[in-house]
Amino acid sequence: MSDVPTLAAHGLNMPALGFGTWELSDEVLDRMLPEVLAIGYRHIDTAQIYGNEAGVGRAIATGGVPRSELFITTKVWVDRYTPEDLLASVRESLDRLQTDYVDLLLLHWPKFEGQGMNPTLEGLMRAKADGLAHHIGLSNFNIDQTEQAVAFCGPDALATNQVEYHVYLGQERLRRVLARHNLILTAYMPLAKAGVVNDTVLWEIGAQYDKSAAQVALRWLIEQDRVAAIPATTNPHHAQSNFDIFNFSLSAEDHQKIGALEKHRRLCAPASLSPDWDD
Numbered sequence: 001m002s003d004v005p006t007l008a009a010h011g012l013n014m015p016a017l018g019f020g021t022w023e024l025s026d027e028v029l030d031r032m033l034p035e036v037l038a039i040g041y042r043h044i045d046t047a048q049i050y051g052n053e054a055g056v057g058r059a060i061a062t063g064g065v066p067r068s069e070l071f072i073t074t075k076v077w078v079d080r081y082t083p084e085d086l087l088a089s090v091r092e093s094l095d096r097l098q099t100d101y102v103d104l105l106l107l108h109w110p111k112f113e114g115q116g117m118n119p120t121l122e123g124l125m126r127a128k129a130d131g132l133a134h135h136i137g138l139s140n141f142n143i144d145q146t147e148q149a150v151a152f153c154g155p156d157a158l159a160t161n162q163v164e165y166h167v168y169l170g171q172e173r174l175r176r177v178l179a180r181h182n183l184i185l186t187a188y189m190p191l192a193k194a195g196v197v198n199d200t201v202l203w204e205i206g207a208q209y210d211k212s213a214a215q216v217a218l219r220w221l222i223e224q225d226r227v228a229a230i231p232a233t234t235n236p237h238h239a240q241s242n243f244d245i246f247n248f249s250l251s252a253e254d255h256q257k258i259g260a261l262e263k264h265r266r267l268c269a270p271a272s273l274s275p276d277w278d279d
């Protein structure tokens, strides 16, 4: 059993630490996911566009962990955003994932044609009503888009906005909005794509606790209110070390030092998909 704390929002209970799978092939997942489940990860983050839902599905089917103990997130890609196609795409995802439902279903990017986001949000809510997803949420939505989605779906419908968040990207204004609506911030690229691993400030902090810079970067995230982190790795030792962050705490002084690091280094901003970012 995992000893990862869970985050609650609108009926959802999400393990605060998950395993990211972007850029990991089915073959890598066949190697990594048994290790990751043995370490104790129960939350796995995938997406239709990653092309690896089948690899996640094999781990669900054969990994030896009861489905009820797993927390699986997938994301609908932007070319499946009409309500009918969204539902068809989720059924295809479930086939690949070898499961009857995902725990969390997200809209991957706020990229809407013609009629705007409401028809797609209707499709997302229908996926939940039909039992294809136990919970639903957003990804890469800016503040205005988040407010619009919450206003359309209702105050308890959406559980999270998954966005880039790490020690070098503050997201202060968005974090306040998410907190006001009791939405979890799921932090993607929580290691800033390995950019944190040689950070001397993080190393000095970690040395006090016999922890690495990466562990400090992850600990900093999960010590925050309603923040989850989903680091990815192809290395079982890194997967273990990323998991070993629940037996130490950062001091107020540590938080102050990390708070003083540069906070505007956005790494994921594809021009064809990005909204107007808030910072």
Ligand SMILES: NC(=O)c1ccc[n+]([C@@H]2O[C@H](COP(=O)([O-])OP(=O)(O)OC[C@H]3O[C@@H](n4cnc5c(N)ncnc54)[C@H](OP(=O)(O)O)[C@@H]3O)[C@@H](O)[C@H]2O)c1
Binding pocket: 019, 020, 021, 022, 023, 045, 046, 108, 139, 140, 162, 163, 187, 188, 189, 190, 191, 192, 193, 194, 197, 214, 230, 231, 232, 233, 234, 235, 237, 238, 239, 241, 242, 268
């Ligand atoms: N919603 C979205 O639009 C979106 C966008 C991007 C990402 N995501 C999600 O967020 C997940 C995480 O983001 P990411 O994979 O882009 O970046 P990340 O988790 O910040 O960084 C991954 C990189 O860090 C390295 N790494 C991991 N643990 C390490 C450790 N303990 N020590 C040293 N290096 C370590 C990995 O290399 P090794 O393999 O060598 O360990 C890899 O190069 C993705 O997999 C995906 O699930 C979502």
